[in-house]
Amino acid sequence: MLLSVTDVGKAYAGRHVLREISFTLDAGERALLLGPSGSGKSTLLNIICGLQRPDRGEVEIDGEAIASAERDVNGDDARRRHIGIIFQTLRLVSALSVRANLELAQKLQRGRCDPRATDRWLDRLGIAHRAHARPYELSHGEAQRAAIARALVVEPRLLVADEPTSALDNANTRNVAALLHEVAESVGAALLVATHDERLCSSFDRTLDLRNEALAAC
């Protein structure tokens, strides 16, 4: 078991957004966290990534607590070592080239930069020719690939993606989903994708349906 989410709850100003959320994810497993906008998907991902503290419950990754309501846990270290994140708005550092974005991720998460890994992922995602381009010079598709490359270049054990297919048509949605599966599988990473897009359900091992602040099997 790679990821363990146990009885996690979270409320904002007295309003519950998550209640008694529990699930596990094995290494290499691909799960979809499905729910409409405002259902708490992003909050749950933040807690899983150690960016937010839950009001109750605990999250462990590879047996190491990354978020806990009961005890103070600094999730930064576990996140650096285990998790690669793909944001909804891609969020590449605008002042840096694509290559420099990948190198920065390696330096921050691994403490060193491996140029061969950078080249490999740029090549693998078909953006080697755009390595020196700045983010604002990229098409949406290229930027998406760059964001995926940045998340994977640190070879995470868990790849987390928040709404990676929002604003994409059917063909591109399928392409992105296929790409995420392929790259996650190639590094043996578990994949957890949060989305409101039910078109993705069929391509994942498991779907976690987040409705009314709780999970229901899809």
Add this chain to the structure above:
Amino acid sequence: MLTLAWAYLRDRPLTTALNILLLAIAVSMLVLLLQFGTQARERFERDAEGIDLVVGAKGSPLQLILSSVFHVDHPTGNIPGSSLEMLRRDPAVARVTPLALGDNFDGYRIVGTDHTFAALHRARLVQGQSFGEPMDAVLGATVAQETGARLGQRFVGSHGLESDEQSDAGHDHAPFTVTGILAPTGGVIDRLILTSVESVWQVHGIDHPHEDAGHRDHGAETHAEHGVSAHDEHGHAGEESGNTSPPVRHTPEQSGARGDEHGASERGPHAPPLQERRDDLEPELTALLVSYRNASGAIRIPAMINRQTEMQAAVPATETARLLDLVGASLDGLRMFAWLLAATGGLAVFVALLGMARNREGDLALLRVMGASRMQVFSAVILEGAITAAIGALAGWCAAHGLLALAQDKSATLRDLGLTPWQPLGGEGLLILGVIAIGVIAATFPALRVYRIDPVRTLARTN
């Protein structure tokens, strides 16, 4: 974080360039003031070392010191040659060095003096020998280097103390021969050409007995009896800023009712040429550099000269201090302005970084999510301020030294001051550190703002 800070600076090139420019201007002003103040003070102290008193014609004591010790201004006039012997006989006087000015070669002053002058400036010969015969000349190190003159080479002096003065007034009839070259001293002597007083007199038409330079004072009266050779037909017209008349005096009858010491330089354009009056010239000196044997001389001799003779005595230490006080007040004002400019540069960096912190908080929150610590994002912003200030400081330093080199190349006055354009000073390091500190201080508040960023809220807000 250094890469990131540099990338952010490159990402807004205009703002960065303007901030750097502002800081560079401030730093270059500060470096110039520091260089000028320090080098001028050091130079003044070095050149005046060993000279307790300067005796010259009445006029501005500061001008007398500037012209006779630092060789940057025109002399106040001439004094009788007999004054040399008068002072040498005084038991409180250890050494009297005569100076006879008036000519230059290629802008370098020709100084008629004796062998004590080189000793006074701790100069030693690296080539050849000192001047012994009339028209022998010893070149200072800079003169030799800049003019390319070699031993045995002959050159002709021109009237005036700068190369552009009366350039048509060459003493073609009396060429000097280079007999020696001095080692560099870093002092004013490097830029001087030394010869005997007799040579200067000879150039200006006064024959003299064939005595060695150390005894030429005995011949003062004799000189007056000798004629003036034909070279003086150009007349040595006077100059606006001071006296560069050759060290010869017309007798009162020949100088007219004025009977002044500037007789030769203040003659009207229709005055008869000098060679017609050769019998009426007597040898003069421009100034005397005096070193006391004991402290009693410092009390008695200046008062005696100022009250009982037609000459004036000026103390280099006093006049230099007065000059530095005068200059220092102006430098202080400029220095304050430059620091204000640096503070303005710091303010510009602050505004730029504050704007950057607002515009890029999404990026910085992302860095936090990717694993950067609070201190890392804090230091990224601090580095931006420090890099901007450091580049500004280095650019300013280079600009200041470049300007100094350029100015020295173009300005005869600065050249005469002998400033070393690329000489780094300890104070410059502190200055550069001070400016970098301004950059760091300016970056601190924006960096604290970034330090406090909540990555989750910021990412949610900036989605």
